[in-house]
Amino acid sequence: MEAIIFALISYFSWGTGVFFEAIVARKLNSFSLVIWGYIITTLILSFYTPFSIGDLKNLTWELLILILFISFVGISFGTVFYYEALKISNRALVGAIASSFPAVTVILSVLFLNEKISAQQGAAIAIIFLGLFLSVFNLTKIKNKSLMNKGILFATLTMFTWGLYFAFIKIPVKEIGWFWPNYITFLIFPVFYLYMRFRKIKLEAPTKNNALIFLIVATVLVRMAELSYNLGISKGLVTVVAPIAGANPTLFVILAFLIFKDPITRQQIAGIVTTLIGIVLLSIFSV
Numbered sequence: 113m114e115a116i117i118f119a120l121i122s123y124f125s126w127g128t129g130v131f132f133e134a135i136v137a138r139k140l141n142s143f144s145l146v147i148w149g150y151i152i153t154t155l156i157l158s159f160y161t162p163f164s165i166g167d168l169k170n171l172t173w174e175l176l177i178l179i180l181f182i183s184f185v186g187i188s189f190g191t192v193f194y195y196e197a198l199k200i201s202n203r204a205l206v207g208a209i210a211s212s213f214p215a216v217t218v219i220l221s222v223l224f225l226n227e228k229i230s231a232q233q234g235a236a237i238a239i240i241f242l243g244l245f246l247s248v249f250n251l252t253k254i255k256n257k258s259l260m261n262k263g264i265l266f267a268t269l270t271m272f273t274w275g276l277y278f279a280f281i282k283i284p285v286k287e288i289g290w291f292w293p294n295y296i297t298f299l300i301f302p303v304f305y306l307y308m309r310f311r312k313i314k315l316e317a318p319t320k321n322n323a324l325i326f327l328i329v330a331t332v333l334v335r336m337a338e339l340s341y342n343l344g345i346s347k348g349l350v351t352v353v354a355p356i357a358g359a360n361p362t363l364f365v366i367l368a369f370l371i372f373k374d375p376i377t378r379q380q381i382a383g384i385v386t387t388l389i390g391i392v393l394l395s396i397f398s399v
Contacts, residue, residue, distance in 0.1 A: 115348025116395045119356035122340040123391070127363025129333030131371075132326050134198070134364070139323035142195035143308050144316040146188060149331045150301035156332070157295050167289040175284045176296070183297035186277025188304050190270050197266035209267035214358030215241060216275025221350040225282055229351045232397040239390030240355045246383025247362045278354055282345050290342035294335070356394060362387045 136145060197206040218237065221227045229237070284293040308315060318324045337357065344353035362384045369376040 115344045115353055116356070118340045118344035118347065119353040120391075120395075122337045122344060122353070122357035123360050124363065125333045125340065126337035126357060127360035128367065129330050129337055130360060130364050131367045132330035132333065134368075136323050136326040136330055137195050137198050139321035139326070140316050140318070141314070142192045142199070143304075143313045144318075145195055145327070146191050147301055147305055147308065147315060148318045148327055149191075149334075150298045150304065152328060152331045153298040153335050154295075154301065156335070157291075157298070160291060161295065164289065164291045167292055170287045171292065172287075175287055178280065179284050179293055179296045180300060182277045182280050183300055184303070186273045187297055188300070190273030190277065193266040193273065194270040197263045197270065200263040200266075206263060206267040209264065210270040210274070211244060211358065211361045212241070213271045213274035213278065214354040216272055217279040217354040217358070218351045220275060220279035221282070221354070225279065225350065227349050227351045229349070230397065233352065233394060236390050236394035236397055237351070237355045239393060240359050240387055241390075243383045243385070243387030243390055244359050244361060247365050247380050247387060278341065278358075279350060281342065282350050285342050285346050290339060290346050294339055294342055352394060356391050359387050359391060 140148075194206075194210050197210065218229075222229070281293050305315070318327055337360070341353060341357050344357065365376065365380055365384065
């Protein structure tokens with residue numbers, strides 16, 4: 113039951129954080145968003161490090177290399193791909209593809225982490241994915257648009273890289289706890305900055321276009337979601353936690369409707385209700 117609670121916390125904080133990310137994504141370039149998000153996260157999490165030193169006794173070179181690899185590929189470039197996709201392509205379609213990463217996570221967890229799910233859990237996960245699809249995939253607007261463009265390629269890369277990270281982060285979490293895998297992930301910001309210098313990508317000030325407040329709020333909420341996700345998979349199965357936490361775009365749709373007055377369709381309402389039904393069923397079947 114603890115895993116479900118942490119998954120739900122992740123769902124709410126992620127959905128809200130993504131809402132603020134959608135605002136700040138139009139204010140700074142994608143690489144600057146990532147690097148400043150990393151720096152803010154490192155500063156905040158550093159206050160907790162004295163309380164987790166004991167967990168480092170189980171850190172091996174193999175685990176460290178795994179964390180660094182999936183962090184650089186899955187989080188750093190996955191997030192850059194996502195921001196780039198949002199800038200240049202249909203946001204509904206980008207959101208539908210990128211937010212499908214829990215499906216990749218579940219498949220990888222079953223194939224490589226030997227996790228098992230019951231028939232009832234499998235049915236509930238399928239219901240969540242169906243609801244998520246209906247919530248963010250506006251068929252009436254995109255059915256006549258080409259799917260073959262750069263934005264869709266970036267969104268697809270996001271789906272696979274995020275799916276990889278949130279599946280295999282289970283390995284270090286199991287060995288060294290929920291905190292250090294996340295903290296180490298964001299400690300790589302100097303390497304990411306060197307990559308930006310090598311590519312001659314300008315680091316924009318976080319205050320540009322009044323982005324700072326939105327950036328801080330988005331960063332805190334998304335990091336809270338990721339830490340809660342790690343706590344969830346430390347208590348239960350990735351195949352249970354990932355679909356619940358990853359269904360957060362349904363909350364984004366609701367917030368966009370309530371705050372920005374974005375129109376909400378009957379299809380999206382049906383998708384949100386379907387997703388919530390799936391979450392409830394998965395919670396019941398996982399107790």
